[in-house]
Amino acid sequence: MRLLMVGAGNMGGAMLRRWLDGGMDPATVTVVSPSGRPMPDGVSAVAAIPEAAVATFDMVMLALKPQQLATLRDGPLAGHAPRLLVSILAGVEEATLATLCAAGAVVRAMPNLPVAIGQGVTALHSSRADAAMRAELVALMQPLGLVEWIADEARFDDVTALAGCGPGFVFRFADALAQAGAALGLPADQAARLALATLAGSARMAADADASPAVLADRVASPGGSTRKGLDVLDRSDGLQALLTETLRASARRNREMAAAARGCAAR
Structure with a gap:
């Protein structure tokens, strides 16, 4: 499988390093890193999405910040059809992601930082991924820790608040x-x-x-x-459970605000 990672900050970089430690061939990975951040040995790094080579990748993984989604609109991904478009962007819905390219399936993934040591959680959601794609994704994510499929995308912001945050x-x-x-x-x-x-x-x-x-x-x-x-x-009634419920609600609410902003960006 050839992987194009668009962004490799704290989370994306942690996932990549864990995959490489588990045996992924670095020659199959290209990372788009405008900042020029150093990459692990053998991983190709480019400053922008390589338009001429986009069609050669089986999976495109979006690991940039949600507010950077606008930079992908009408860009090199448009008109291409990778088998899988995987996004770890918090709050950005499957329908919004599907406007970026004609992927065989769009998958939302929400990892948390302990994936760096193989003790994390990765939640997945896709309405279109078939059984073979799902098995492939589970095999990819298992070295990172627990893998959970979330059936209802409406609950993904809540999962992000609990496990991601x-x-x-x-x-x-x-x-x-x-x-x-x-x-x-x-x-x-x-x-x-x-x-x-x-x-x-x-x-x-x-x-x-x-x-x-x-x-x-x-x-x-x-x-x-x-x-x-x-x-x-x-x-106590105002104790730990009440405090954590308020904490998760605040995070979930922010995820939904980011989703609304991403929808607005896609519509423009």
């Missing part, structure tokens, strides 16, 4: 947990180490457990014990 929220929680430990009197560097190790071990345990995280939390908390007292604070 989620690492940022987890990092913030880790920092808050460490700062709370420091506020109790622990040295800040020690509190940070303890917080990160606690999160890593707890996440691994939850992933391997035969019970939900809610059940695990109750198992840890003895009646009247110190864990239960702390959970009582998190479980």
Whole structure:
């Protein structure tokens, strides 16, 4: 499979490096990078989409910023028909992407940053990808971590808020947990180490457990014990669940705003 990546910033670059580490032939990859960002050995880098060569690529992957979508309108992709057009642009809908070229199938993909270490999540949606294409995409994405197909595109913005934005929220929680430990009197560097190790071990345990995280939390908390007292604070009506619900709603709302902006760009 020959892959043309339009953009390779933090997320696209992380995906590419993981694929190369897993055995992808760098000679089959061309990256469009106007900034001239250095690419892994063997990967071709060009400043603009190579119009004369577009037809030679089996898959075109859009990994630029959503606000840069306008730069692709009426560009070299128009009039070409790659088998797959894959987009990791947050908030940009399948119908909008389909206006860029006559691809055999358009696929929305939402990875998150832990794909860089093979522990990420990649959500996929396509209304037109057939069984063979879906199997090909799962095989491509599996080295990055968990792969989930999302049947209803209307839910893709919510998935993006949860899984795509989620690492940022987890990092913030880790920092808050460490700062709370420091506020109790622990040295800040020690509190940070303890917080990160606690999160890593707890996440691994939850992933391997035969019970939900809610059940695990109750198992840890003895009646009247110190864990239960702390959970009582998190479980208040204005506590952790309310805060995270508000957090995800804000992110999902922004995804929908970006989708509306992308639709407007495509219509002009």
